[in-house]
Amino acid sequence: MSEQPxxxxxxxxxxxxxxxxxxxALESISIxxxxxxxxxxxxxxxxxxxxxxxxxxINIPDEGVQSMRSIGETVEGVRKLLALKAVxxxxxPV
Amino acid sequence: MNRVAVTGLGLxxxxxxxxxxxxxxxxxxxxxxxxxxxxxxxxxKFARGAQANAFEPLxxxxxxxxxxxxxxxxxxxxxxxxxxxxxxxxxAGELADRSAVITGSSIGGxxxxxxxxxxxxxxxxxxxxxLTIPRTMSNAGASRISLEFGIHGxxxxxxxxxxxxxxxxxxxxxxxxxxxxxxxxxxxxxxxFAEGLLRAWEAMRVVSPDVCRPFSVDRRGLSLGEGAxxxxxxxxxxxxxxxxxxxxxxxxxGMSSDAHHITQPCVDGPAKSMQWAxxxxxxxxxxxxxxxxxxxGTQANDLIESQAIRLIFGAHADRLPVSSTKSMHGHTLGxxxxxxxIATLLTLRNxxxxxxxxxxxxxxxxxxxxxxxxxxxxxxxxxxxxxFAFGGLNASLVFQR
Numbered sequence: 001m002s003e004q005p006x007x008x009x010x011x012x013x014x015x016x017x018x019x020x021x022x023x024x025a026l027e028s029i030s031i032x033x034x035x036x037x038x039x040x041x042x043x044x045x046x047x048x049x050x051x052x053x054x055x056x057x058i059n060i061p062d063e064g065v066q067s068m069r070s071i072g073e074t075v076e077g078v079r080k081l082l083a084l085k086a087v088x089x090x091x092x093p094v
Numbered sequence: 095m096n097r098v099a100v101t102g103l104g105l106x107x108x109x110x111x112x113x114x115x116x117x118x119x120x121x122x123x124x125x126x127x128x129x130x131x132x133x134x135x136x137x138x139k140f141a142r143g144a145q146a147n148a149f150e151p152l153x154x155x156x157x158x159x160x161x162x163x164x165x166x167x168x169x170x171x172x173x174x175x176x177x178x179x180x181x182x183x184x185x186a187g188e189l190a191d192r193s194a195v196i197t198g199s200s201i202g203g204x205x206x207x208x209x210x211x212x213x214x215x216x217x218x219x220x221x222x223x224x225l226t227i228p229r230t231m232s233n234a235g236a237s238r239i240s241l242e243f244g245i246h247g248x249x250x251x252x253x254x255x256x257x258x259x260x261x262x263x264x265x266x267x268x269x270x271x272x273x274x275x276x277x278x279x280x281x282x283x284x285x286x287f288a289e290g291l292l293r294a295w296e297a298m299r300v301v302s303p304d305v306c307r308p309f310s311v312d313r314r315g316l317s318l319g320e321g322a323x324x325x326x327x328x329x330x331x332x333x334x335x336x337x338x339x340x341x342x343x344x345x346x347x348g349m350s351s352d353a354h355h356i357t358q359p360c361v362d363g364p365a366k367s368m369q370w371a372x373x374x375x376x377x378x379x380x381x382x383x384x385x386x387x388x389x390x391g392t393q394a395n396d397l398i399e400s401q402a403i404r405l406i407f408g409a410h411a412d413r414l415p416v417s418s419t420k421s422m423h424g425h426t427l428g429x430x431x432x433x434x435x436i437a438t439l440l441t442l443r444n445x446x447x448x449x450x451x452x453x454x455x456x457x458x459x460x461x462x463x464x465x466x467x468x469x470x471x472x473x474x475x476x477x478x479x480x481x482f483a484f485g486g487l488n489a490s491l492v493f494q495r
Binding site for chain 2: 022023043046050053054
């Protein structure tokens, strides 16, 4: 069985990555924040995606990036990719 | 044709973080070529350089700004801030649309590139930092300046090795003189203390093991330096109408290409560059009171430059002070012309000729008055500043007090 982080923990980790990348306080971010509210532009987005890929060992496809416009959507996207990664590693023949 | 006033100066280099700090040291003959903060492992064959160690990026930028700005772009922006503040210009309306930013840089953002190669080739990690492209582009400094001041006119960067910023200043001079721009922020910046680049210079065997000694018989090469110089050039009538102090005037620009050899200099190219600059200024050679030499401290440059000066100035060369301020701020490559343009303007303005320091004994091949080791008071009206680049590219500017 792979370890599947609870959504709350995952949300915190995603917000920590975003806070660090954006040089903003973690307290200024909530799960309901949109990128627009946080003044995250497309260039910031590229940095955040890079940092999330490193943090979670996932590969975020370009089309996935476009659907991440809020913290909630980002957490959801990362959760799906982690689940996919878990399935792939279980499917791998020994 | 419009007259071109200089109304702002900005400078960061191994001598200090602003014009006043740097000028005080230039006028006192203080050498900023000091032991390297990281001597390399194994040690570089040169132990010194003119590093801008007092420059602390966080004093000028937020952490988030710095994600997008390599050191050479930071230096450019900080020098531009000082120059614009002195000029008192605010860029809005027609002035914003008809002002230019033209910078010079020989290498652009070297650090991110080297970091990327370390990841890629040493760590076998194909994931390169995502902002590598906008950080390394040679126009990063020019674009940052344009963004900071809201300048919408011609903005670009010239890359011609050690002549980059004289070419940039010459371009800006032409735009303002010809009426295509009302004002221009022009100059150059360079951040050279990146390991890969230092190893490449080491391999060229042109860097002095200790300090550079321009025009000295025992000179053993150049000393590298980092920094930025920026000037605000402004339509003379526009500057005069604002009633602000005019710091000096650019009156001529000349350039030439040796078409001789990629690195070996020849007399003809530098001579023509100076000759065209004087012709452009409408100035007889005998009227020039001071030359800020390219004066790198390599055997070849100083010999050839001396011969070229002799060729153009004839007997007047016996009475003409020629100094190399590179002996204090090092060779800042793409920033050299701009830093030396500022030194030249302040020489005229303040009536003090900065010396060629580290000078030990005269080279009969460089029989010029190189103002050895000690600054000299003088009354001066006209001066010329040279840059000669690898690739055989020469550019000279003429200034009037």
